[in-house]
Amino acid sequence: MMLSDTKRLFEEKKICVIIPTYNNQNTVRRVIDGILLYTKNIIVVNDGSTDSTKDFLKIYPQIDIISLPENKGKGNALQIAFKRAEEKGFLQAITIDSDGQHYPDDLPVFVEALSNEDVLLIGNRNMTQDGIPKNSSFGNRFSNFWFWFETGIKLEDTQSGYRLYPLKSIPKKYYTPKFEFEIEVIVRTAWNDVPVRNVPIKVLYDPEERVSHFRPFRDFTRISILNTILVAIKLLYIVPRDFIRNFRKKSFKRFIQEDILESDGSNKTKALSVALGVFIGLSPVWGFQTLLVISLSVFFKLNKVLAFIASNVSLPPLIPIIIFISLSVGAPFVDGNSDIFGEEMNIELVKNHALQYLIGSIILAFSGSAIAGLSTFLFLNKMNPDSK
Known part of the structure; x- marks a missing residue:
């Protein structure tokens, strides 16, 4: 897809890009500069950063910046950004991490994959390639299994933060404010009969630049609790609901x-x-x-x-x-x-x-x-x- 075509589709399909960031001063500018080649429809949520992120963001008066006084988690930041995007009239939102692992030049992959139906797209990072941390690869396989169990949809990558959300079709209220939010939103969106698919993207894990805020024990525990709740909802409510719906049709x-x-x-x-x-x-x-x-x-x-x-x-x-x-x-x-x-x-x-x-x-x-x-x-x- 030509650059001009991507720019045009960003406007026609009312797409914005959301960047949640927390203490990513070494990489956030590179991410924003890369996105600006395609669109100015950018919403950055500075989630209570304590480094120089706030100062770096001042050089971008052309984009929408939301500064939160304290860090409350990625899920909370995304929910605030989704609300702002809808208020501004956007229909689709592409989320991209600010730690430098995602390539802005993959934006056309998401735009090109859009169809007339609402769809939630998740970037597939190909976690089997060299250089991927073993704990990240294991966590992704773990997440893929539970997503399949809860929705019946098989994906190769469910943890990537590089996604396209159909804003009108995702839930409006959520129960999780941190990393586990990205699991809750895709499961509950799938339960609303919205297709969830992978699209191929590149990924970069640079240990010298990348700053991860994932706390293995605490966040893994929160994710496990969430999956337990989602499985119970699936078995006790979603399965009987879908059965009755199908029967009535x-x-x-x-x-x-x-x-x-x-x-x-x-x-x-x-x-x-x-x-x-x-x-x-x-x-x-x-x-x-x-x-x-x-x-x-x-x-x-x-x-x-x-x-x-x-x-x-x-x-x-x-x-x-x-x-x-x-x-x-x-x-x-x-x-x-x-x-x-x-x-x-x-x-x-x-x-x-x-x-x-x-x-x-x-x-x-x-x-x-x-x-x-x-x-x-x-x-x-x-x-x-x-x-x-």
């Missing part, structure tokens, strides 16, 4: 045909998914069934939709029946008074016969799972014999 017949009978996986995989769902649904793990069935479906690469549907074998109206059958099945395996037919069916009954219920429910779960899985396999083979 289609007729029942079309839903069964497209999402179950013709979904990815062989008949064996689908049958195992049903078996898993029934097993979890009948097991004595009340309150954790959705979390378990989705987690195990992902771990064993089974059909999450089928497993989730099958786990609902324990819908509230059926719970008394399941408890009664479990107690009945478990009766022969315990000593003493195991006769439950003359007692009222309630939670006290389960407490008084806990071992009997536990044994019976496990037997019921295994047998119900085997019957459901085998029946599903035979049914699917008859309906779709080519998918064995």
